[in-house]
Amino acid sequence: MKIFISSLITGLEPLRTAAREAVTQLGHEAVMAEDFGAQPNSPQVACLQGLRSSGLVVLILGAGYGAKQSSGISPTHEEYREAKDRRPVIAFVQEGVTRDADQEAFVREVQAWDTGLFRDGFTSPGQLKALITRRLHEWEVANAAGAVDERDLLQRAIGMMPEDERGYSRHGHEIALAVSAGPRQPILRPSVLEDETFQEELLQASLFGPNKLFSSSQPTVAGIDNHALVISHADGRGRIKLDGEGNLLLVLPLTESGNGMVILEENVTERMTASLRYAAWLLDRIDQTQRLTHVALAAILTGGEHLVWRTQAEQNASPNSYSMGSMRGEHKPVHLAPGHRSRPAIKHQADQLVEDLVTLLRREWRGR
Template sequence: MQAWEGGLFRRGFRDATDLHEAITQSLHDYILSNATGPVDQEGLIAKAKALIPVERQNQHSATMLELVIVGGPFQQILRPIEMESPDLGEELQQKALFGDSRLLDRTKGSVVALDGPDLLVQQDRGGSIRLTEQGAVAFRLSLEDTETKDRMSGFGGMLIIEEIVRERLQSALRYAAATLERIDPTQRLTHLGIAAFVSGGEYRTWKTRAQQTSMGGSLQMGMGQADRAPISIVIRRAALRLDRTPLIEDILVPLRRQFS
């Protein structure tokens, strides 16, 4: 029997040998989580928010989900030479296009390149994924719903569909978990600061698919909150894998409230 409770992962055991292995692994995880010093939660949140692009007001742009995950204690995880590795860039690109956590549009071209010290996977006028030397992962993902847009003669572009936001969060968090295991298998990063924001959301209306269907062809333009700011949360790294569903809700619900 396994469970996630109170920020800790609890598991059962079959016999004495299994119990011994579980205790050894748990002690190892505990030592790792405390070996690098205390975590500055406010600092993690500040660093995550700083990686979200500044939104230009009163300028029409595509609606995008901005999601940033910064690990702590804050430290260098990847050396500059590792950031230049073609294998790392290709792996990130392939995972984003064809993996279980597909995030980018396979019908569009994508480019992998260094952007300053960061490694960037980007599509022209599309999504992007940024990886820093400190192991931070920043996503910029389209929230466009082509089906709704076509059905409503283009006005569907004024809608933010909740199910699409949820899908993007699910895929991005899964991608981030796999990426962290790839670049930091010894778990030097024990906590994660997460910031999320919907850019290009001015005048958009937030609806579920059921609500959108009941609207027929009508549309009431939304205003959203004039002072919208990124929402943020700090979690233990293990929650990214073991407690993902509640984590998605903890991000999605505050985002939705900004459009109510």
């Protein structure tokens, strides 16, 4: 596997040498700016291309920040921001040095990144080499699963929706989001899914956490159904279903708008955003070493055959005048193309993913 070494070059030569040795001794290929040679592109474009061709990034932060580019940040900072949405990043922070203000802010940004793999401190090249060796080995062990089957990933996301989510739900207007995860492997033992403390943690997060889904004014209970943990809200109007492979189904009721048979796009967007945020939190909770590297998303709207899709502005303009359509045929799930995404995308590109899924839902709804 190619591993990109990201750091300021000048003044950190011994540290970069230690990183190269750790990577190559484990049988991987170190991708480093020093090895690029003459390039038709700028040095920074060459570095970003090298990063994009790598499967993992080792980030080393010393005392200096480096010269700022046209983007307003240093090349190492650009590399980090490019990588954190798309690649696993293992960061190492040099201790016992005086950092300039920009580098101090950069270190704080990395340390605050709650989905990063590891953030270790070191003082010498020898200690850095030992830490990189250990962390890469731990990552290899944690990710010793098969390759991601993109087709299977998407089929599982679509297939996770129960039959009533594919047609006309008995619970009223709902939005269902399925998140399948890969490579396919066991993540949660049956005893963990049954553990009352674990169930209560997920239930409480759905009611009171920063990524809450449900109102505490309605009853919410947790239990096991067909070997999966199911959290049921308001007698089933809201549901969370989690299986042992980390696959997740979230079903949320759409807010009653007082507009009769009208679905408001803003409400769909808000519910989709809440679902995706909870899914990202839950994956980080159950798989902290990121054995699951990719996800597929599928979504569907349910709840009646005579419904009008509108924006709030459209509804305000003519609240009592709209044409009632007739839903022909069965509701169909929508999904992105390509069907899978890297796991960090559901957190760092959440707004874009929600916008795309809502657009596809609107097309599907109005087209039926």
